[in-house]
Amino acid sequence: MRSPVATAIAISFGLIVLIGYFIPADSANLQFILTIRSILIGWAVVLAAVAALVGVFNMLFVNMKRMTAKRNPDRFGFVLVLAFLVTFVAGLWFGPGNSDYQKAVLAVQIPVEGALMGLVAITLTVAGLRLAQRRKTLMAGVFAVSAVVFLLLASGLLGMLSDFPVIGFIQRLPIAGGRGILLGIALGSLTAGLRVLLAADRPYTG
Amino acid sequence: MNWLSSIIGLLIVLAAAGMILGFSLPVARRTKRTFRYIPAMQRLRRALGLAVEDGSRLHVSLGKASIFSPTNASALVGLATLERIAQMSSVSDRPPVATSGDGTLSILSQDTMRAAYRIANAPELFDVERGRLAGPTPLSYIAGTLPVIRDERVSTNVLVGNFGPEVALLAEASDQQDAFTLGASDSLAAQAVLYASSEETLIGEELFALPAYLQAGPTHQASLRAQDILRWAIVGLIVLAVLLSFLGIVL
Incomplete structure (x- = not known):
């Protein structure tokens, strides 16, 4: 068996969370299971946040590597790396709750995502027309x-x-x-x- | 949730677990069972073989579901599919690449590929860059995945996981590169979009049969049988409820 300790932890924590779903909130005798479940879910949320950060840095390093590759370097990767660094440093400096910082980020994000949604609408129309061929x-x-x-x-x-x-x-x-x-x-x-x-x-x- | 619904829910879970365990036993596997013919599965197996032969890359896109969200089952199926695809293509010149729209999912995709190569006795094939977070929001994920389909000589795209209607952009990009696309999602909107825009689509619970059709192991086949039995039980209960309702009996 590969990684028995990790497997045992995953099974036991998974069972506690699953059992928690079947215990009514008004059940006084089994409240401790609900308490343990909420603690475990809290840990999972922290882990998810750390994993998101690790994933974002992984994305940054992959793009930096592609940007500096000797064969077919991805020049557009520079835009991503620069945008990430500016957003990240500004977020640390002003704080993510700062309204000016949020406005600046959304002023870029909303038009870009709006343009992509427009592309989705066109793509879907074309796909609908080509359905009969496909x-x-x-x-x-x-x-x-x-x-x-x-x-x-x-x-x-x-x-x-x-x-x-x-x-x-x-x-x-x-x-x-x-x-x-x-x-x-x-x-x-x-x-x-x-x-x-x-x-x-x-x-x-x- | 009251005690009655808790007990019914627990019984369904226990019945499903019991069936999966029972059908996984060697005794239950003696009888040869054949899978229902699904053209998409046949075409996927063929595309995987062709990709290995011609040295092109396989791309598995795992969607944007967090492993902590209620839609994580499709992500788990995606990871099981990725493991099997990584094993099947371990002799290929270009190992598969996995993209995802969530940090935890990208880490799990790296772990899955590491395990697949270890099982295939080729741990040196593992590269941490092959399990990538393409973007942390739904549309940035799509934008980050498009260059993978376009620039990395991908011949087969397997889009399996939780997507929104924006997945049409991935299917279209794959079509432009003359690559084979198999789409499978737990989202109704994505299923409709994929049906119109991708070459092959898995509808409804066919998504959960994907690892079993790639011969991921006896437990996957056992869970498919358990799923079939539970489906017929639900059909029977719905018909019974309709009949009782016609007879004026309200439960």
Whole structure:
């Protein structure tokens, strides 16, 4: 078995957190489990913050290496490294809660993300048009027709038809379909979590 | 949560755990079981083989779910898939690269690849730069992943994890490079977008079958069987509830 100590810690902490979910908040006798669970979750939040910082520095070093590579150096990496250093140093200097600092960061972030969302809208339109070329199946046809019908219904253009019971029925169809898919995903999530608790999946042992 | 729902929830979890353990036993594995044919899985296996043969790179994008968030199950599936892909491509000239949109997930992807190469008796293949945080926010993650698809001679992109509709940009970039794309997500919006924009898509719980189809181990196959049984149990309960409702019996 690889890394038995890490596996034992992961299983025992995982079991405590899982059991905590099944204990009602008003249960006086088992309050200690809920207390232990909240302490463990608190530790996990701290670990996540440290991991985020490690991940960001990893991203910075990868980009610096690509920027200075002898073969095909990535010149745009310079922008990322410079932007990171300026934002990081300014954040340390003024504090992340400083309103001017937040305004300056958002003044860059919001237009860039807005432009990307615009690109997503164009990409999706093109993908929708190319769907007929990409997938020549009955399911693709049903998907395309459903997308158009439900977009029209959701747009409110057919508001005068809302008195017909059949329209109400059609509008509920995507909710039913979505719930069906989500039930399957919930079952999959349950078994994926149990595999970690049973030590069959160990992404943490290195 | 009251005691009744707690006990029902606990029973479902215990039943699932019992089935996974039971189906993993050698006795239960004697009977040969065949998987349902899913074209996307066949094409992925073929694409993996071709990538190893022609020395191109495999890219696994793990999504933006934090391992501490409720959507982390898709990230766990992504990590299991990454481990299997790293093992299968350990003889390739270009080892796979993993990108993610969360710090913990990027560290776990590095750990997963380290373990995969150790199991494949090729620990020297591990490179910490192959498990990357592409960006800490959903859109910066997409922006950081695009250069990987474009510049690193990637022939197969496996997008498995939690994404938003912005994943369309990754699928489109992959299409422009003539690379194969398999998309699988636990998000309904991402599934719809991937269906329209990627070559192959896994819908619903097919995402959780991905490691089993890549022969990740008996426990994955056992959990797939447990999942099937639980699904039929839920279908039966829904039908029963509908019948009781028709008969005017409200539970």
